[in-house]
Amino acid sequence: MQIVYERCCGLDVHQKTVVGCRLLSQQKGTVEKSIRTFATTTNGLMELDHKASFIPPKPIRELRDLVRAHTHLMQERNRHMNRIHKILETANIKLSSVVTDILGKSARQMLEALIEGESDPVELAKLARGRMRPKMALLQQALQGHLEPHHRFLLKETLAHLDFLQLRVGQLEQEVAERLSPFEKSLALLMTIPGISRRSATILISELGTDMTAFPSAAHLASWVGLCPGSHMSAGKRRNGKPTKGNRYLRSVLTQIAWVLTRMSDNYLSAQFRHLRPRLGEKKAVVAVAHSVLVIVYHVLAKGEPYQDLGPDYFRKQDKEQQARRFVRQLETLGYRVE
Structure with a gap:
């Protein structure tokens, strides 16, 4: 089978005819509209000679699909991170007010301890590392909440899904990096x-x-x-x-x-x-x-x-002259006279 167009946008070649409609905006704001009917045979499609939408080469299209998939995964990852914030806020735990990264080493250990059933703010604050150590007093106040069993279940499931998303993001980044080499x-x-x-x-x-x-x-x-x-x-x-x-x-x-x-x-x-x-x-x-x-x-x-x-x-x-005029007006507003 001969490939007339490698990729078509909005053309159903399974029909007997193809109706091509083109809208061109003119300088005066009017729109010029032209409609033609073409057969879906090879000769008819060759007569179409229609400027279709911008279609990049195949390597770029494949890269585009991968990058868009990566973008969607990152957006989904952010949504799940927001869910963690919401679960903690529902339980009156203000961890995000002290911790910048809710998935950092210190915060992640605190979340896992909460899932395991630990509820003592003092013990949870002791899990702080590095630059979080001086904030232990604030952490103890922020971790004074009421985490119910269903909160622990939701946290566990959300963290597991975040780990899965992070793995997929890493795989996509590796594939994108390979295809970006040219x-x-x-x-x-x-x-x-x-x-x-x-x-x-x-x-x-x-x-x-x-x-x-x-x-x-x-x-x-x-x-x-x-x-x-x-x-x-x-x-x-x-x-x-x-x-x-x-x-x-x-x-x-x-x-x-x-x-x-x-x-x-x-x-x-x-x-x-x-x-x-x-x-x-x-x-x-x-x-x-x-x-x-x-x-x-x-x-x-x-x-x-x-x-x-x-x-x-x-x-x-x-804009030197424009600035000069503006400064003169400002001085005159203040009561000065500029000559």
């Missing part, structure tokens, strides 16, 4: 961008690949991801500028990168956030920074060159 150069390039860790770079490559020729420009990529303003106009008026849904995995990781950048102060992207926040607000400024990160990712992968930062003082240099 993309080490691209990973290194992406990690030159502030705020991008190896984990973030892995998600970016698994969703986008390394070949940016699939997207004519960075603007097309931003539209596909869903990090550009939407276009909804009626009677010549713009009704809504909300972004499209796009790729939720990419939007999530890019937004996380943007939030990391808000805590930095030594690069252009963090300066962009502080420049936009007074006018747009914090959340919209984060989305704008996430868009800028995506544009940078596009050019870094397309050119194969490391990121060159414009510096944290970029906007201050650009």
Whole structure:
């Protein structure tokens, strides 16, 4: 059997005909719609000549499936950790108010002792190790609760499932690391961008690949991801500028990168956030920074060159006259006269 298209999105070739519908947004806000009917024979599919959705190469698709599975496992792991917090809070045990990591060595031993039936706060606090030892008095207060038998059962089952999830996460990380070996150069390039860790770079490559020729420009990529303003106009008026849904995995990781950048102060992207926040607000400024990160990712992968930062003082240099006018207004508000 001849393979006409290796992978199709939304085309049911088991039918006698295929109806192709294409929607193209125009600059004035209108939408051009074209519909054609094609046969599902080989000749008919060849006549389709339809620009389908972005489909990365097979190695990238396989990597994407593994990385997404890893993401889901990590989310499930976090949900089970939250369940442990909830069980302890229900029993009036405030361990999380003293312990930073509920699954650390000290906290894990305390949880296992609670499951075994130990209820004396003094004995439980003695299980503290290292930097937890000076907090024994606080631990004794936090461990004064009423743990019922069903609480112990739930803790035991949740910890067992967490151990299982941790094992699966480790296996997936090993498999992902092996499949990432051909993309080490691209990973290194992406990690030159502030705020991008190896984990973030892995998600970016698994969703986008390394070949940016699939997207004519960075603007097309931003539209596909869903990090550009939407276009909804009626009677010549713009009704809504909300972004499209796009790729939720990419939007999530890019937004996380943007939030990391808000805590930095030594690069252009963090300066962009502080420049936009007074006018747009914090959340919209984060989305704008996430868009800028995506544009940078596009050019870094397309050119194969490391990121060159414009510096944290970029906007201050650009807005000298605007700053001068603002300072004059502030001085005049205070009663000074500036000539």
